[in-house]
Structure formats: C-alpha cells, structure tokens
Amino acid sequence: MSPRVCVRGVTVRFGGLIAVNDVGFEAAAGEIIGLIGPNGAGKTTLFSTLVGLVRPAAGSISLDGARIEGRKPHVIARAGMTKTFQNTALFPGMSLLDNVMTAAVVREDLKSARRTAEACLERVGLRKAALANVADLTFPQKALAELARALAVKPRVLLLDEVMAALTPAEMDEVMATMRSLRDEDGMTLLVVEHHMRAIMRLCERILVLNFGRLIADGPPSCVSADPDVIRAYLGQDHAHHA
Amino acid sequence: MIRALIIIAGVSLAAWIVGSQLPARSYEVRVLCLILLAASMAQSWNIIGGLANQISLGHGAFFGIGAYASTILQLSYGLSPWLGALAGMAAAMLAALLLSLPTMRLKGPYFALATLAFAEACRVVANALPMTGGPQGVSVPFLGDSWAMLQFRAPGTYLPVFIGLFALTSLVFALLANGRIGYQLRALRENEDAAEVAGVATLRTKLIGSLASAALTALCGTLFAQFTFFIDPDSVFSVSAISIRMALIAIVGGVGTLIGPILGALAIVPLEEVLSATLSQYIGGIAPFTFGLVLIAIVLLRPRGLASLPGLRLAEGGRP
Numbered sequence: 001m002s003p004r005v006c007v008r009g010v011t012v013r014f015g016g017l018i019a020v021n022d023v024g025f026e027a028a029a030g031e032i033i034g035l036i037g038p039n040g041a042g043k044t045t046l047f048s049t050l051v052g053l054v055r056p057a058a059g060s061i062s063l064d065g066a067r068i069e070g071r072k073p074h075v076i077a078r079a080g081m082t083k084t085f086q087n088t089a090l091f092p093g094m095s096l097l098d099n100v101m102t103a104a105v106v107r108e109d110l111k112s113a114r115r116t117a118e119a120c121l122e123r124v125g126l127r128k129a130a131l132a133n134v135a136d137l138t139f140p141q142k143a144l145a146e147l148a149r150a151l152a153v154k155p156r157v158l159l160l161d162e163v164m165a166a167l168t169p170a171e172m173d174e175v176m177a178t179m180r181s182l183r184d185e186d187g188m189t190l191l192v193v194e195h196h197m198r199a200i201m202r203l204c205e206r207i208l209v210l211n212f213g214r215l216i217a218d219g220p221p222s223c224v225s226a227d228p229d230v231i232r233a234y235l236g237q238d239h240a241h242h243a
Numbered sequence: 244m245i246r247a248l249i250i251i252a253g254v255s256l257a258a259w260i261v262g263s264q265l266p267a268r269s270y271e272v273r274v275l276c277l278i279l280l281a282a283s284m285a286q287s288w289n290i291i292g293g294l295a296n297q298i299s300l301g302h303g304a305f306f307g308i309g310a311y312a313s314t315i316l317q318l319s320y321g322l323s324p325w326l327g328a329l330a331g332m333a334a335a336m337l338a339a340l341l342l343s344l345p346t347m348r349l350k351g352p353y354f355a356l357a358t359l360a361f362a363e364a365c366r367v368v369a370n371a372l373p374m375t376g377g378p379q380g381v382s383v384p385f386l387g388d389s390w391a392m393l394q395f396r397a398p399g400t401y402l403p404v405f406i407g408l409f410a411l412t413s414l415v416f417a418l419l420a421n422g423r424i425g426y427q428l429r430a431l432r433e434n435e436d437a438a439e440v441a442g443v444a445t446l447r448t449k450l451i452g453s454l455a456s457a458a459l460t461a462l463c464g465t466l467f468a469q470f471t472f473f474i475d476p477d478s479v480f481s482v483s484a485i486s487i488r489m490a491l492i493a494i495v496g497g498v499g500t501l502i503g504p505i506l507g508a509l510a511i512v513p514l515e516e517v518l519s520a521t522l523s524q525y526i527g528g529i530a531p532f533t534f535g536l537v538l539i540a541i542v543l544l545r546p547r548g549l550a551s552l553p554g555l556r557l558a559e560g561g562r563p
Contacts (some may be wrong), residue, residue: 051440073439082440091433102430103441105423113423153442 002065004029004189005050005081005157010059010069012042012049012213019045020056021213027157030183032190034200034221037210038233043193044086046210047159050191051083052076063157078106083159084146086193090134096121096145097130103152113152120151123178139166144175151182157189158182164194172196176203201225209233247417247501254413254505255406262406267399276398276470278512279405280463284485285492285504286412287459291452292490293499294420294428298351301342301358302460303485304365305335309461310468310479314383315374317392324393328465335461336454338365347449359482366480380475383468393469401470408466412459417501419455428452429499460489483531491534495541497550506549511537 003026012020020042027033035043048054050061052073061069068076076082082103091099100120104113121127124144129137134145143163150158160179164172176199182188194200200207201221209217209224211233217224224230258279265272284306291297312334313327322330346357369375388395395401419425430438431445439445468474478484488511496507511534518530545551 053436053440072444073436074442074444077440077442082442085437085440089434089437091430091437093433094429098426098429102426102438102443105426106442106444110423149441153440 002062003027004031004064006060006062006065007050008060010046010049010056010061012045012054013057018213020049020210022059023210023213023215024059025208025215025218027189027191029156029189030187031206032179032183032192032204034204034207035191035193035210036195036197036200036207040212041210041233042213043210044161045213047083047161047191047193050076050159051081074106077103077153077155080154080156081159082150082153082155082157084143084150084161084163086161086165088139088142088146090142090145090149092133092135094134095130096126096132096134096137096148099134099145100149100152103149107154116152116154117148120148123151124148125174140168140171143167147175147178155188157191159191159193161193162195164196164199172199179203244417244421247413247421250501250505251410251413251417255410258406258409259402262399262402265399267397269399272402273398274512274516276401276405277516278508279402279409280467280470281488281492281512282504282508283405283408283412284460284463284489285496285507286409286416286501287456287463288489289493289499289504290416290419290456290459291449292456293493293503294425294432295449295452296432296499297449297453298355298490299358299456300355300482300486300490301360301362302456302489303480303482304338304342304358304362305457305460306464306467306485306489307362307365307369307476307480308335308338309464310474311369311375311464312461313465314381314468314474317383318381319374323391324465324469325391328462331461331465332458335457335464339453339457340450343450343453347446347453359486362480362486363482366476366482369476369480375476378475378477380473380478383472383474385472393466394472398470404466405470408463412463413501413505415455415459419452420499420501424448424451432499488534491538493548495537495548497548500548500550503548503550510549 005027008024010020010023037043045054049056052071056069060067063079063081068079097117100117101113104116108116121130124147126141126144126148137145143166147163164175179190207221207224208215209230216229216233217227262272262275288302292299309331312331313324316322316327316330317324342361346354349357370378385394386392427443427448430443431448435445464479492507492511493504495510497503515530518533522529541548
C-alpha cells in the first residue's frame with residue numbers, strides 16, 4: 001500500500017533563493033508529524049508547495065499514490081489535502097459560518113454545507129460565534145476559525161501552520177485534544193508547524209526538522225531533540241560541542 | 244433569499260403603480276423606464292463587479308454587442324428582437340470568454356484597465372465596420388406597435404418590458420449571490436489563495452460569473468436599442484455613458500448588494516436628467532463632472548454606498 005503522503009526531492013526556488021532544498025519524507029495515515037525549524041527554514045513554503053500554492057522546481061508529491069505536484073490548490077483540496085494559513089487568511093467580509101461553509105459548498109448543497117460548517121465550528125469550540133463577522137473575532141478565535149474552515153474541506157491530510165500561536169495553555173490542550181481526535185476518529189494525517197516546543201514534543205510521535213530549506217532530521221521527539229545537527233541549527237555552532 | 248424576493252417584487256410593483264399613473268407618452272414615464280434600465284445594467288455588472296470585486300470598466304462591450312446583434316439581425320433578416328436578444332447574449336458570452344482568457348488572473352486596476360481597453364477596442368472596430376452603420380449608426384425600422392417585434396410608439400408601453408428586465412437581472416443576481424456560486428465568488432473576492440485551498444475553483448467560478456454578467460448586459464443592450472430606435476457605436480460602446488456608468492451606479496448604491504443598483508439608479512438617473520435639462524446648455528460637461536464628484540464623495544464618505552446609510556442598513560455583514 002502506498003503511503004498517504006509521499007514527498008520526493010522537492011525543491012522550491014524563489015529567484016536565486018532555494019527556499020526548499022531536496023526535501024523528501026513519507027507520512028502514513030493517522031500520523032501526527034511535527035515540522036520544526038528556525039525562522040526562514042522553509043516550513044511555510046513547504047506547506048504552500050504541498051497544497052499547490054507554490055510550484056516546486058523539482059521533485060514529486062503524491063497523495064495516496066496519485067501524483068499531485070503542480071496541480072491547482074482546489075484540485076489538491078478536493079483530493080483531500082489542505083492547510084491553514086499562518087496569521088490567518090479568513091474572508092473578512094463574511095460571517096464565521098459563511099467562511100466555513102465556503103469550503104463545504106464546493107461539494108455539498110447549501111443545507112448540507114451548513115450542517116457540515118456547524119459541525120466543524122462545534123468541533124473547534126466556536127459554535128456560539130457562528131454568526132459573528134470574522135473581523136470581530138479575537139486572534140485565537142481566528143486561528144480556530146482557520147482550523148474549522150480547513151476541516152470543512154474534509155481532508156485526509158491537514159497541514160496546520162501555527163494554529164496554536166496565540167492560545168493560552170488551556171486552549172492549547174483543547175486544540176491538541178481535537179487534533180488527536182481527528183487522527184483517532186477520522187484517521188486524518190496531520191502535519192503541524194508550531195514554535196511552541198513543549199506542545200509539539202507532547203503532541204507528535206515524529207518530528208521533521210528543516211534548516212535553510214533542507215531536512216536535517218526525521219525521527220521521534222527524543223532522538224530529534226538530542227540530534228547535534230538540530231541543536232546546532234537552533235542554538236548555533238558553539239552549543240553543539242557542549243551538548 | 245426571501246428578503247431578496249420581497250425587495251424585487253416590491254420595487255417591481257412600485258414601478259408598475261407609479262408608471263400606470265403617468266401618461267404613456269410623458270417624459271416622466273420615459274425616465275422611469277431609464278431608471279429601470281440603469282438598475283438592470285448595474286445589477287448585471289454587480290454579479291462580477293460586486294460579488295467578485297472584479298471592477299470591470301468594459302461592460303459597454305457586452306451592451307453594444309447586445310444592441311447591435313439584435314438590430315443587425317432585425318435589419319438584415321427581419322428577425323424578432325426577442326430572438327435577436329438571445330443571439331446577442333450568446334455573442335456577448337463568447338466575447339466575455341475571449342476577454343476572460345487573458346484578464347481573469349488580473350486584479351484591481353489592471354483588470355479595470357484591460358476591460359476598459361477591450362470596450363474601447365470594440366467601439367473603434369464597430370465604427371469601422373459597414374454593418375454597424377459606422378459613425379452614422381443605424382435605426383430600428385418602426386413597423387407599428389408590436390409585441391412580436393418589441394416596439395411601441397409610446398415609452399409607457401415599454402414599462403412592463405423594463406420591469407421584466409429589472410426583475411430578471413435582480414433575480415439572477417439574487418440566485419447567484421445566495422447560492423453556492425455566491426459563497427465562492429465572495430470568498431475569492433476576499434482572498435483568492437485561501438479560497439483555492441478551501442477547494443474553490445477560482446478561475447472557473449469567475450468565468451461563470453463573467454458569462455452571466457455579460458449575457459444580462461447584452462440583454463439590456465437589445466432592449467435599449469428597441470427603446471431608443473437608434474444606436475451608433477459611440478453611444479452603445481461608450482466608456483463614460485455605459486461602461487463607467489454601470490460601475491458608478493452599482494458603487495454609489497452599494498456594491499455587491501441587491502439593493503445597491505436600485506438605489507444607485509434612483510439617485511443617478513434623475514440627477515442626470517435634471518442636469519441635462521437645466522445646466523448642460525450653460526456649462527458643457529457638467530453631468531460627467533458631477534458624477535465624478537458624487538463618486539469621490541461616496542468612496543470617501545460611504546465606501547459601501549447608499550445601501551449602508553443608517554435606516555437603510557441593508558448591506559450589513561456583506562450579505563447581499
């Protein structure tokens with residue numbers, strides 16, 4: 001059986017800059033994988049490439065065995081992979097419910113899309129704010145709204161770009177519980193970018209580390225956090241010797 | 244949707260009641276027809292200009308194609324303008340498709356300028372073609388009052404035609420705005436990348452909106468030709484009198500809302516008439532100058548148009 005996501009040799013160039021350099025990994029159904037790395041390491045660019053917003057210069061990406069690199073984002077979304085946006089990218093002139101419904105009306109009629117959207121809002125704990133204009137939401141609510149809209153796509157692979165950035169520890173626990181239920185009940189594969197190390201170490205069984213566009217480590221949290229390359233990437237050359 | 248139907252029915256009924264009180268050959272009933280035509284044109288524009296915020300300044304192209312298609316078919320083959328209107332709508336959709344190929348990825352001022360150039364090119368070409376009558380224009384031959392040929396001596400007889408046009412364009416707008424396509428158009432208006440990632444086929448959705456908008460605009464063009472009995476390229480493909488005016492009415496009234504084009508037409512058309520009846524003979528160009536001022540004032544003071552005035556809070560929450 002082919003892995004749910006298979007990434008091989010993916011390279012992304014912006015002019016002379018190589019933002020993602022020969023990255024390859026596989027993700028199985030029902031895995032929660034953390035993606036970490038210093039600022040500018042290429043995490044968001046890798047996510048954008050996986051969902052089709054950025055075209056890779058080289059490499060292949062497949063979803064359940066079907067090649068998807070170079071396809072349009074809506075094609076990839078309908079095939080089952082979507083992402084949330086760092087710093088959120090909601091539709092400001094629309095209510096929260098309408099934001100989430102947009103992802104559902106693509107497949108469903110209005111009545112059914114509304115039920116789907118309400119269920120997704122319920123799942124992230126925003127049901128009560130359904131009719132609010134998204135411009136009036138707080139930042140943590142906006143991040144959760146991003147998550148709800150992504151869930152309305154009914155993805156098999158969900159890429160989460162710092163949805164927990166502005167949350168309190170209690171709210172983070174709730175979101176992590178939601179993520180685990182997405183894996184356990186829905187069999188979803190999650191890739192999670194997060195700067196909050198303790199959260200990511202607790203949440204993920206496996207962590208990928210990017211540095212200057214290259215994948216420098218791939219393994220369980222304990223191995224990754226002890227890896228000299230990773231420590232060097234995060235703390236600089238000197239600390240690697242002492243570690 | 245129920246609220247939209249009430250608005251459409253209410254405005255249509257009000258137009259009918261007011262119109263039936265006016266003498267069929269009066270100036271006032273002619274102005275009423277022009278208000279309904281202007282509201283229909285702005286409503287057609289509103290589908291793509293409002294819901295998707297693709298500010299087209301080239302809808303005069305579709306209007307002119309509609310006006311000329313039915314008129315030429317009538318002159319050459321004696322074809323009824325009812326059928327000519329369908330031919331005009333098909334031709335306008337084809338033109339919209341061709342225009343969309345290079346422009347649908349453009350945004351904001353780039354899209355506006357590309358569409359403006361397209362309409363201007365249509366005007367120049369129409370002026371050079373023999374079948375349009377060139378700069379002299381063509382007249383619709385008057386064969387006596389006839390529903391089959393959609394022509395009447397008195398402007399008042401056209402009232403049901405323009406009420407029907409208004410109801411049709413408004414209904415299409417409301418159905419699209421409140422339907423699945425409306426969600427997708429508004430989403431891509433707000434953030435194209437986020438819409439794509441949520442599964443919206445943005446180019447295809449914009450194309451559907453453009454085709455519907457172009458077809459309805461062409462229908463307005465056919466009815467305009469039947470109403471005035473004379474068309475020439477400079478008037479039906481006009482940048483200021485058609486293309487910009489369609490956008491202006493929708494923006495002044497409230498862009499992206501059902502009520503916007505209605506309020507815009509009610510404000511702009513009477514103003515136009517008053518200005519041309521009073522000041523135009525003394526100060527040339529006073530009408531377009533005034534519209535420029537009105538547009539600046541609206542954009543600065545009420546960017547969401549007259550529909551956002553207190554007491555008229557119908558544009559609330561961005562819902563149509």
